Amino acid sequence: MIKMAVFASGQGSNLQALIDATTRGELPATIELVVSDRRGAYCLTRASEAGILTLAFSAKDYEDKAQYEGGIASKLAELDVEYLILAGYMRLIGPTLLERYPGRIVNIHPSLLPRFPGKDGIGQALEAGVIETGVTVHYVDAGMDTGPIIAQERILVAPGEDRASLEKRIHAVEHSLYPKVLREIFRQSREEQHGKACTN
Numbered sequence: 001m002i003k004m005a006v007f008a009s010g011q012g013s014n015l016q017a018l019i020d021a022t023t024r025g026e027l028p029a030t031i032e033l034v035v036s037d038r039r040g041a042y043c044l045t046r047a048s049e050a051g052i053l054t055l056a057f058s059a060k061d062y063e064d065k066a067q068y069e070g071g072i073a074s075k076l077a078e079l080d081v082e083y084l085i086l087a088g089y090m091r092l093i094g095p096t097l098l099e100r101y102p103g104r105i106v107n108i109h110p111s112l113l114p115r116f117p118g119k120d121g122i123g124q125a126l127e128a129g130v131i132e133t134g135v136t137v138h139y140v141d142a143g144m145d146t147g148p149i150i151a152q153e154r155i156l157v158a159p160g161e162d163r164a165s166l167e168k169r170i171h172a173v174e175h176s177l178y179p180k181v182l183r184e185i186f187r188q189s190r191e192e193q194h195g196k197a198c199t200n
């Protein structure tokens with residue numbers, strides 16, 4: 001089983017999809033910790049209801065990113081967390097966590113990156129009047145939704161489609177795509193570890 005921590009800032013519907021996938025045995029992983037930068041966020045309620053440990057913080061209580069990420073890193077090390085899974089976490093990841101988890105931080109974004117990065121990828125796509133948008137899963141680097149792309153799924157925008165409808169369809173794609181992609185990443189990671197163990 002891969003040990004992961006999920007980072008979220010809001011509703012946590014993607015967190016819920018990951019909780020459900022692990023519970024059903026579709027994702028061979030455990031969620032050791034849910035980290036949130038918003039103390040009242042609903043994602044924390046979902047985590048608690050599932051019996052998952054939570055760590056909530058407010059960035060303004062710290063001098064800088066290195067300070068609060070240092071605290072998060074200590075907790076992750078204590079729990080032996082192997083992968084950081086961003087699910088609606090609306091902050092850039094800094095060097096403290098990037099250096100500790102090279103190639104082991106994954107994010108989901110509601111657009112076909114590199115188009116419409118950052119906040120409100122869905123609103124940006126509607127504003128631009130595109131006929132096609134989608135969902136991207138990618139590795140995280142220091143930029144805003146810029147790391148290497150792992151998987152994308154396309155969604156056609158219906159003529160005159162409103163935000164509520166598009167958001168619902170994008171979320172549905174996210175909830176099935178994210179567990180599937182993570183399952184494959186974890187499978188490869190375990191195979192590599194096994195390969196290394198056999199050649200040693």
Ligand code: GAR
Pocket residue numbers: 008009010011012013014015043087088089090108109110117118119120121145171174
């Ligand atoms: C999701 O649509 C996710 O792709 C997006 O935030 C939403 C969180 O929803 N992430 C980003 O925009 C990252 N730049 P949720 O809290 O219901 O999972």
